Amino acid sequence: MRVEVLRLGHRGERDKRISTHVALTARALGADKIIFTVEDEHVEESVKKIVENWGGNFKFEVIKKWKEYIKNFKENNGIVVHLTMYGANVNEIMDEIKKEFEGKNILVIVGAEKVPKEAYELADYNVSIGNQPHSEVAALAIFLDRLFEGKTLYRKFENAKIRIIPSNDKKQVIIKKDK
Numbered sequence: 001m002r003v004e005v006l007r008l009g010h011r012g013e014r015d016k017r018i019s020t021h022v023a024l025t026a027r028a029l030g031a032d033k034i035i036f037t038v039e040d041e042h043v044e045e046s047v048k049k050i051v052e053n054w055g056g057n058f059k060f061e062v063i064k065k066w067k068e069y070i071k072n073f074k075e076n077n078g079i080v081v082h083l084t085m086y087g088a089n090v091n092e093i094m095d096e097i098k099k100e101f102e103g104k105n106i107l108v109i110v111g112a113e114k115v116p117k118e119a120y121e122l123a124d125y126n127v128s129i130g131n132q133p134h135s136e137v138a139a140l141a142i143f144l145d146r147l148f149e150g151k152t153l154y155r156k157f158e159n160a161k162i163r164i165i166p167s168n169d170k171k172q173v174i175i176k177k178d179k
Ligand SMILES: C[S@@+](CC[C@H](N)C(=O)[O-])C[C@H]1O[C@@H](n2cnc3c(N)ncnc32)[C@H](O)[C@@H]1O
Pocket: 083, 084, 085, 086, 109, 110, 111, 112, 113, 114, 115, 127, 128, 129, 130, 131, 132, 133, 134, 135, 136, 137, 139
């Protein structure tokens, strides 16, 4: 079972930081891959550096034909969830998505600017994290946390050079030196 996140759009300078945060949130909360529709070397570098130091096998891809990507994903045992404030409330629809998700892959779409109507139409589920406008990072985090029921917060990443030992009262970090 695989979870991928498709970031639709990216407005250069303005979105560098938030697009990086979308990718890091995806990785930290259980997704296997982030797909961008706009190239940005700075974002790619930042994400790759995190993976190099903090481990795991998180993939980064840039595509041009996002509609084809979605259609192809659906044809290959995948369901597609588009996060939008106009969608069905996550509280009401999550059980159904989880049932559908069993044995399948899931593609989660988040936008940057106005999302084209085809994204709404191609999605199997248009899901809102409440019906107020907020942020793609917040929406993605809540959705993934609900999907994995908090379990991915304990996830250990393979080949990590840096690991944190969780502590209430001190900062404990293990750093593996390069040989
Ligand atoms: C800052 S919003 C911009 C949305 C844009 N104004 C539009 O009309 O599509 C960027 C993204 O955050 C996500 N988002 C924001 N609020 C949300 C909510 N309440 N529920 C689900 N996703 C949300 C959506 O994926 C959206 O495309």
